[in-house]
Amino acid sequence: MSAAVDHLDERLRDDGESLEEIMPSAITLAMMLRHRTIAAWMRIEFDGYSDTSELPPYRRDVPGHIVARSPQYGWIPAPVDDKQKQDFGHRDMPEGIKSLEKTCMACKKGTGHRIVFDKEEMATLQAHINLTAELAITISRDSYNKLLRVVRCALYLWEQELMEHGLSGDHNSYSAQEREKVAHLDDPERFWRKALEDNVDLPIPDVRETGFFERFFGRTG
Numbered sequence: 001m002s003a004a005v006d007h008l009d010e011r012l013r014d015d016g017e018s019l020e021e022i023m024p025s026a027i028t029l030a031m032m033l034r035h036r037t038i039a040a041w042m043r044i045e046f047d048g049y050s051d052t053s054e055l056p057p058y059r060r061d062v063p064g065h066i067v068a069r070s071p072q073y074g075w076i077p078a079p080v081d082d083k084q085k086q087d088f089g090h091r092d093m094p095e096g097i098k099s100l101e102k103t104c105m106a107c108k109k110g111t112g113h114r115i116v117f118d119k120e121e122m123a124t125l126q127a128h129i130n131l132t133a134e135l136a137i138t139i140s141r142d143s144y145n146k147l148l149r150v151v152r153c154a155l156y157l158w159e160q161e162l163m164e165h166g167l168s169g170d171h172n173s174y175s176a177q178e179r180e181k182v183a184h185l186d187d188p189e190r191f192w193r194k195a196l197e198d199n200v201d202l203p204i205p206d207v208r209e210t211g212f213f214e215r216f217f218g219r220t221g
Contacts, residue, residue: 004169004170005029005162005163005167006163006168006169006170007025008022008025008029008155008159009156009159009160012152012155013156013203013204013205014205015205015206015208016208018101019097019101019148019151019152019207020046020097020098020101020102022152023042023045023046023097023155024046026042026155026159027039027043027046030042032173032174033162033174033178033179033182033186034179034183034186035182035185035186037186037188038158038185038186038187038188038191042155042188045096045097045151046096046097046098047096048094048095048096048099049094052092052094055092055093055094057196058146058147058150058192058196059092059093060092060093061090061091061092062090062091062092062139062143062147063089063090063139063143064089064090064091064112064115064137064138064139064140064143065089065112065137065138065140066078066084066088066089066125066135066136066137067114067135067137067138068133068134068135068136069134069135069136070133075114075136075138078129078131078133078135079129079131080125080128080129084125084128084129088117088121088125088137089137090137091137091139093139093147097151100144100147100148101148101207104141104144104145104148104207105207105208105210106210107141107144108141108209109141109209110141111140112139112140112141112143112144113138113141114136114137114138115136115137116134116136117135117136117137122135145207148207149195149199149204149206149207150195150196150199151192151195152204153195153199154188154191154192154194155191156195156202156203156204157194157195157202158188158191161182161185162182162185165181165182165185166178166181167181167182
């Protein structure tokens with residue numbers, strides 16, 4: 001598992017490499033540089049947020065569509081008004097990168113992933129709309145992709161600045177002088193905020209779709 005900055009750059013640009021596969025190497029690189037704050041952010045992004053109060057803004061209030069299960073027609077749009085959409089039509093996303101990426105890859109473009117409301121929230125919404133049917137929120141593939149792009153682009157912006165400070169090339173370790181030169185870059189918020197602003201323009205691929213054979217037999221090679 002190479003932790004070289006150049007190799008990380010190549011992998012982040014490669015649409016065949018998943019974020020789940022890349023992040024362990026990125027964490028190793030951060031620890032080699034003594035970037036403990038960035039390493040801690042990457043770990044919690046990878047594993048998921050146990051405390052939703054710590055969610056960054058790109059994981060909060062992700063919009064979705066409220067749907068109801070009809071015995072006759074299956075899942076259909078729920079009869080909610082604008083106020084109910086505003087109150088219930090979004091979801092915080094604390095899941096780890098592996099789970100989010102797997103869900104996104106399994107969705108075809110133009111579709112999404114349906115998440116059933118928890119019992120308490122469902123009961124409240126059912127009372128509001130006078131409906132007893134099971135309710136869920138569908139988060140679009142595009143919303144999953146946007147969230148994952150923020151994380152991937154933040155890593156890209158971080159390693160780009162590392163290279164600008166002369167840390168390209170193969171390294172088994174970094175000198176105290178090299179670490180000191182990039183110590184000010186140990187700031188994940190700096191990079192994910194910048195990624196939120198301009199990630200569309202960065203040379204980072206969207207999350208790919210899982211192919212037919214991969215869906216049934218798993219990824220090979």
